[in-house]
Amino acid sequence: MLKAIPEQRRQKVGTNDVDVLLARDTSPLFFLELIAIIRREWTVLQNVFELEKGKVEIMLDEINTSGRPDAHAKYVDKDEFAQLRLYFKKLEGILEDWSG
Numbered sequence: 001m002l003k004a005i006p007e008q009r010r011q012k013v014g015t016n017d018v019d020v021l022l023a024r025d026t027s028p029l030f031f032l033e034l035i036a037i038i039r040r041e042w043t044v045l046q047n048v049f050e051l052e053k054g055k056v057e058i059m060l061d062e063i064n065t066s067g068r069p070d071a072h073a074k075y076v077d078k079d080e081f082a083q084l085r086l087y088f089k090k091l092e093g094i095l096e097d098w099s100g
Contacts, residue, residue: 004040005033035060048098059087 013028
């Protein structure tokens with residue numbers, strides 16, 4: 001899993017166990033690193049998402065680029081916001097079903 005994270009960052013977060021790395025509110029990982037982990041470990045995670053890999057990648061990429069205006073200094077219009085809410089809702093439902 002950690003091989004998906006750049007070496008310099010891996011050294012900073014590598015001493016943590018999986019529970020710390022994936023903690024809901026306190027994970028030290030960046031969103032882009034989580035996306036890289038999902039891409040790299042897709043064969044293990046595909047049963048969690050129960051969607052095509054391409055669809056999950058599109059959703060995560062859109063959330064990363066459009067859904068984080070604080071990180072990307074970008075305005076999100078009403079339609080983009082509505083689409084992002086759908087992506088978040090879908091992903092939250094998947095993760096709740098998986099963890100629950």
